[in-house]
Amino acid sequence: MKDNVNRPFSEDEKSGLYRAIFERRDVRSQFLPDPIPEDVLARLIEAAHHAPSVGFMQPWDFIAIDSVAVREQVLQIFEQENEKAAGNYQGDRQQTYRSLKLQGILESPINLCITCDRSRGGTHVLGRHSIVETDLFSTCLAVQNLWLAARAEGIGVGWVSILDQDKLAATLNLPEQVYPLAYLCLGYVSEFLPQPELQAKGWRSRLPLTELVHGNTWGQPVDNIALSEALKK
Template identity: 75%
Template sequence: MSNCHHAFPETQRRGVYRAIHERRDVRSQFLPDPISPEVLERLLQAAHHAPSVGFMQPWDFIVIESREVRASILALFEQENARAAERFSGERQDLYRGLKLQGILESPLNLCITCDRRRGGPHVLGRNSIMDTDLFSTCLAVQNLWLAARAEGVGVGWVSILDPAQLSQVLNLPEHVYPVAYLCLGHVSEFLGQPELEAKGWRSRLSLEELMHANSWGQPFARAFAQGK
């Protein structure tokens, strides 16, 4: 038997995995109820406790409640979304146009998580070979917040159809600060049983087994995994 005395109790482990598997990209289920300051602080603390290369902590958090600012962001989205739709044709384009891909005004709160590319100075421990580790670290902060939000019953939607330069201009970001994630946050009427894009037939989840390799690319990984878990 392996030594697992550092493992969480079973009920707590189940909670962690439940948050992972039930996390959803929310777009259509937002309620107008505000997020309490206590819950928001817990979510931001969770994000702030993400791992980061060289402990650089490159993230900042812009909390956006202003309807005027959000309306400006929505205009940016609509412009980019119209351009994105033109990349598809026929039934695929019709399906794309029927998808709701943002909740900028419907959610009570928007949040932009940014990456300060100068944070930590010119020589950050562990960053000399892969300079984008600051961006990767900021993505971990996004994931921390997302999982904590699911545990709090708060929905999160990532609006990725935005031009970063235009978004930076609206939010007055310094030149060295990059907007990694523009998020919509709020309590929801429900968390869908499966990702919305999967439910609407845009894409299906790949099986874990077909993504596994042993020791090098393309070498089969013999261990079997339970399907659908």
């Protein structure tokens, strides 16, 4: 692979990358009980470990969780927080919210917590002087790497974000400086939905890209006519 680092991507390779991006899904309801082979899981974690990071700090660690007891504790944290979250909505919106399945903690064969060690790299990390949160941003890139690699492997990933981070950190026995950035459910699935589940169930739709691209400064139209037309396709 290292010998090919300067080789252009073939059309098939480019197509595969874009396919993984566009067909990636946040999976909650379609998990199968089949275990993920160790070599496949290792490839996913290695892909995450090759994410870019500011100052090459590599602030991530990976906690593979197959213990049912631990996952039941995490599920309890989710249920407590999910009940609180439901209170943010009223009427039909709340009813729709309660109908959504927002986790696959026990249904997936393995959970993976990707953490961010906020002390990794020492006091002065190159490139982190002005934006302290770059360690968190870098760890998010590791999550995305793993997610795309998982899609290419036919493995679904679901990010459980409705969790009390302090309780989760205590459950996973994390050191004080380590933040549990992403709690993920991983597993093979019965299907990948043709569109994101929240979109399919009418919660939100994808925003038009033409409304999100600005030219030079905020709110100004894109001067490049060719780019403007391409964004409409």
